[in-house]
Amino acid sequence: MADSLAHNLAAPGLLMQVAVALACVGLGWLCARVLRRIFAVDDLKQPVVQIGLRSFAQVLTPLLAVLFLVLAKLIAAKWQQPVSFLRLAIPLMASLGLMRFVFYVLRRVFVRDRGVSTFLLLFEKAFGALIWGSVLLYITGLWPDLVDYLANTILPIGRHQVSLLAIFQALISVLVTLIIALWAGATLEQRLMRLNTMHSSLRTVVARMARAVLVLVAVLLSLSLVGIDLTVLSVFGGALGVALGLGLQKIASSYVSGFVILLERSLSIGDMVGVGTYYGKVTQINSRFTVLEALDGIESIVPNDVFMTNAVQNYSLNHRILRLSTQLTIVYQENIEEVLTILEEAVSIVERVTHEILPQAILLKIGSSGLELEVGFWIVDPENGRLNVLSDVNRAIWRALQTHKIKVAQSRTDLRMVASHSPGADSQQVAQIDSQSVLPNSKNIL
Structure with missing residues (x-):
């Protein structure tokens, strides 16, 4: 040419x-x-x-x-x-x-x-x-000459004689079939993730299993195309089973736990969960690990077997409504019902507090220092954090207390001077400090 x-x-x-x-x-x-x-x-x-x-x-x-x-x-x-x-x-x-x-x-x-x-x-x-x-x-x-050179160059592999051309053909067939399988798996996963009629966990497990099956079929097909007997894989399968039983049991446990989590739908993308010392939003559920994104942006890679062996708090499993509460102690007064109403109205105007379930203020205890109250409220977006909404609620309560001149009970220190006499020594005065809660209007006795 x-x-x-x-x-x-x-x-x-x-x-x-x-x-x-x-x-x-x-x-x-x-x-x-x-x-x-x-x-x-x-x-x-x-x-x-x-x-x-x-x-x-x-x-x-x-x-x-x-x-x-x-x-x-x-x-x-x-x-x-x-x-x-x-x-x-x-x-x-x-x-x-x-x-x-x-x-x-x-x-x-x-x-x-x-x-x-x-x-x-x-x-x-x-x-x-x-x-x-x-x-x-x-x-x-020069292409025919190169093909002839590769075909005539023989390499001894064990008891067999294999040409360079056969080796290159095997590598190309494996790469081509493997890439096609991965491409088909990625395309199928993208389409499944858009099906709103299917649960997100089920979509994820179907996509993972489909990709694994496609890769397995691609490898087996490419090996059969180059003339490799598939019965030799039985030895590899036995060795792999022994390795999983001895050294890779934690990895195998994570993989199995990942499929169990996806099948039973205990976790989904976007859930707010807490397990052990980890807390955050589920952003990825992979075969071996799950990624939790905390409210400060730090991502934690948690092995899936942790979710199977520890108690998991899922704040949005069946519903996304989460109850939070804050407590305070006020001085004794007669119009307690009016105070509870004021607190409920103050909390209800906070932006993130839902009106599906109205806030509720209750009297927990008539304590020694005052009336102990609790204000409970509900939010529907736990993924946005709890501390910021608690701060907004406490600020709203404080403004309401200042507006209606409701006093908060305070702890005070009662200081008493006691004379003490010890044998063989001059009398001396010893100061003792007793910490106790007193009302703002009470008088200290010295």
Whole structure:
């Protein structure tokens, strides 16, 4: 091909081939744009139809361009016109489509909210260099020689003789099937997360199990394609079982606990939970661990077996209504019912206090220092924290007490001076301090 291309580069038909190639690329871009508009659907209304459309759209332009280039080459060859440049353009456009598709799939599978990782960028550059190098070998005519060299190079592996070509074919088949499985799993997970009719925990466990099954099927299929006997995996399975029983039981327990949590729906994304010393909102439920985001923004990675072996407080399991309370002690007075009403009205005007269940002030105890009261109220957004709403409620109560001149009971110290006589020593005065609660109007006796 290289000699034919060099011979035809100086031919008068070169400009015509370049024009035809550019026309094929432009026609492919125009047709791809028209097809995108025709098949454009709403993701929420037709999620099944949309699966794969966007990924196919990434390679639609180069794919259509290759199709038109092949047709142009066939027509030019029939009319005995030079086609060397068209032969060059076909693998170039095909390689471009392949790279765009692979890059799109990799970013759909491995890229999250935090952006593209450095390893993925390096892999994309290495993959692009490999594709362009293969195209260069094909154009220069060295590709068949490379294939023959790999096929004739034999490596002894145990009792078997394996060529380099077979090893590369096995690696490529495993990578291709594995990437396709991960892509299908990521796409399925994205569609499941949009189904509002299914519980979030059930959607998560179905997505995780589907991805695991797809990866397993991809590995088994790729191994069978390269001629590896799958019965050898029985030895690996036995070794893996022994390893799980001896050294990996904590990891296995976390994985099993993760699926149990998702299946029984005891935790969901967005729940406010407390377990041990951890408290926060559930942001992720993975196979091995769960991420809790505290109110100060700190994220805690908690193994799933912790939720199975410890008591868990879920503030939003069946409902999101949470009761909070604050206590205070006021001086003795006759109009206690009026005071309770004032406190209830003061708390009810706080923004986060819900009116579905009205605040309630109760008399807990007639204590030695005053009347001990408790004001209970309910909120429906526990994920926004409890301390800030308690602060708002206490400030509202304090303003109400100041407005209606209601005094809060205070603890005071009673100081008594007692004369003490000890044998063999002069009399001396010893100060004793007794701490006790007295009313503001009481008098200290010295």
